[in-house]
Amino acid sequence: MEKILFFFTESFPYGKGESFIENEIEFLCGNFQKVIIVPSQQSETTNNIRTIPQNAVVFPLGFVPKYKLLLLLPRNLFIISRAFFFDFFSEEKKNFKKIKLFRKGLHAILWGLYMNSKLDQAFKSISGKYYSYWMNNGALALTLRRMKNPDIEFVFRTHRYDLYQERSKYGLIPFQQLNCYFAKYILPVSQNGQNYLRNIKPQFSSKIISSYLGVPDRGINIIPEECKTNNFVIVSCSFMVPVKRIDLIIASLMLLEIDVTWIHLGGGPEMGKIKKLCQYLPTNISYKLLGDMSNWEIMNFYKENAVNLFIHLSASEGIPVAIMEAVSFGIPVLATDVGGVAELVSTETGILVNEDASPEKVASSLKIFLLSDRNTQAFRKRVRQFWENNFNAEKNYNNFISSYLLDQ
Numbered sequence: 342m343e344k345i346l347f348f349f350t351e352s353f354p355y356g357k358g359e360s361f362i363e364n365e366i367e368f369l370c371g372n373f374q375k376v377i378i379v380p381s382q383q384s385e386t387t388n389n390i391r392t393i394p395q396n397a398v399v400f401p402l403g404f405v406p407k408y409k410l411l412l413l414l415p416r417n418l419f420i421i422s423r424a425f426f427f428d429f430f431s432e433e434k435k436n437f438k439k440i441k442l443f444r445k446g447l448h449a450i451l452w453g454l455y456m457n458s459k460l461d462q463a464f465k466s467i468s469g470k471y472y473s474y475w476m477n478n479g480a481l482a483l484t485l486r487r488m489k490n491p492d493i494e495f496v497f498r499t500h501r502y503d504l505y506q507e508r509s510k511y512g513l514i515p516f517q518q519l520n521c522y523f524a525k526y527i528l529p530v531s532q533n534g535q536n537y538l539r540n541i542k543p544q545f546s547s548k549i550i551s552s553y554l555g556v557p558d559r560g561i562n563i564i565p566e567e568c569k570t571n572n573f574v575i576v577s578c579s580f581m582v583p584v585k586r587i588d589l590i591i592a593s594l595m596l597l598e599i600d601v602t603w604i605h606l607g608g609g610p611e612m613g614k615i616k617k618l619c620q621y622l623p624t625n626i627s628y629k630l631l632g633d634m635s636n637w638e639i640m641n642f643y644k645e646n647a648v649n650l651f652i653h654l655s656a657s658e659g660i661p662v663a664i665m666e667a668v669s670f671g672i673p674v675l676a677t678d679v680g681g682v683a684e685l686v687s688t689e690t691g692i693l694v695n696e697d698a699s700p701e702k703v704a705s706s707l708k709i710f711l712l713s714d715r716n717t718q719a720f721r722k723r724v725r726q727f728w729e730n731n732f733n734a735e736k737n738y739n740n741f742i743s744s745y746l747l748d749q
Contacts (some may be wrong), residue, residue: 345469346373346746347460349479349497352380354391354399360636361662362474363391364556368738370394372747377464381456381478400463402456410451413458420488421450427519446515453482457489470746471495476503476527481516484523496526496745498552500659501680504534506541508657521545526745528552531660531681552745554662555737559640561725562670564647564718573601573711576648576672578639578663579655581609586654586677591618593654593703594626599711601626606642608633643670650675650710654703656696658682665732671725673715675706685732690724691715 346369353359353366369376376397383404390399414421425446456478471486473479476499483495497520506513521527521542527549529535535551542549575594579585587605594603603626605615612630619628634642643666651667653676660681664674674691676682677698686693692706692715710716 343374344372344747345467346376347379347464347469347471348376349379349381349471349473349475349482351475351477351479352382353474354378354393355380355401356389357633359474361554361556363636364662364734365554365738366393366397368734368742370396372739372742373470375469377469379456379460379479381473381482383452400460402459405452405455407448410448410455413451413454417451417454420454420485421447423488424450424485424516424519427522428516442511442513442515449478449481449515450485452478453485456482457486472746473497475500476514476517476520480520480524484516484520487523494525495523496528497524498528498530499534499538500530501534501657504529504538504659505657505680518542521549524548526550528741528745529659530554532684533681534659552741553732553737554660554665555732555734556662556665556669556728557734559666559669560644562643562646562648562672562721564649564721573599574647574649575601575603575652575707576606576650576667577603577652578606578666579609579653580607581605581611581615583611584656586656587611587615588618589654589698589700589703590652591615591622592700593707594622596700596704597707598625599708602628604629604631604646604648606631606634606639639666643667643672648672649716650691650707652707653677653682654694654698655679655682660684665728668724669728669732671721671728673710673720673724675703675710689727 348369350362351359353362374396378397378399380401471483471493472495473483476497480497487493487495502508503514525548527538527545529538529551530553532551535549538549539546577590581587594601615630622628651664651672651674653661653664653674655677656679658680664676664685667674668685668690674686676686676693677696678693679696683693692710694702694706714720
């Protein structure tokens with residue numbers, strides 16, 4: 342019997358987001374005869390599709406007007422009512438925010454029902470395994486699928502925006518209770534996420550299990566000894582949005598008196614703001630904003646350019662793949678202690694600063710790093726060994742697949 346996986350993403354392989362799935366998809370396709378990718382975000386465009394393995398196919402859902410989704414309402418009243426009961430009425434905490442969420446929640450349920458109806462039409466006679474990369478539309482669609490067919494089993498990962506309630510503007514994650522109830526396994530990508538979810542959903546503790554992502558071996562970042570005392574190279578890599586606090590990097594660099602080159606990999610909505618802030622950097626700080634880059638281009642950058650330190654000052658994280666990539670090359674890291682970052686950054690791999698670290702504190706930590714034994718070849722070898730032991734893609738993804746997909 343052919344092994345088939347239905348893999349629910351946000352938009353991958355369309356667009357530029359979810360670049361980290363590019364690492365995992367190779368292993369999924371290596372363990373299943375066919376992987377059917379279901380981008381679960383409504384979208385009017387299917388342009389800019391990335392290369393995927395030959396045995397992967399994409400099932401685009403496109404964009405559906407609201408009035409068409411409402412046509413699903415009459416014949417699905419029971420399952421819709423049951424879904425709302427789990428999240429809106431089953432917990433002690435009742436507040437007005439849940440009422441505000443009602444319309445959004447109803448739309449999400451109708452979209453999930455629509456997704457399932459299209460899948461049933463296209464793959465009616467095909468059975469397979471089910472996996473959602475996020476606790477979002479994909480997980481909800483699979484939950485609704487299991488509510489109608491109890492024999493269905495599925496797993497989902499959960500990261501940051503789809504996990505931490507305080508990070509939601511509503512103070513809760515819609516249908517978190519419902520999805521956790523019906524999933525076979527709930528897989529936060531960090532130990533921090535596992536502990537958090539077990540704490541707020543103790544009744545599901547036995548099936549909430551952390552499962553690390555991973556990055557492949559792309560080589561080693563070679564740094565000449567003279568870089569220690571001459572120009573100090575700092576690299577950051579992220580989408581330019583407020584939560585990444587790239588402005589804090591700039592504010593910290595302004596306080597340094599040593600010669601530094603700062604290079605940022607990645608573009609985004611804040612590019613204009615960051616360019617303006619960079620104009621105020623002192624003459625001892627040179628900078629390059631390289632804009633949007635593919636994952637292949639980023640990996641190639643690390644292969645060809647000496648980097649003393651990777652810096653990441655985000656205000657919120659799951660567990661950053663950008664840091665995993667840096668440590669895989671043996672590059673030490675300075676980062677803020679948010680989400681699961683402490684599982685990547687410690688005295689073994691660099692310097693961890695408090696979430697609310699000031700520019701002065703970050704600048705001081707940069708100076709300490711420059712003059713310490715962490716800015717040496719010996720330390721960089723230990724950083725790379727840490728990646729090998731904990732975030733090697735081959736180890737982590739094969740273990741994930743054998744433990745949570747092939748055993749369904």
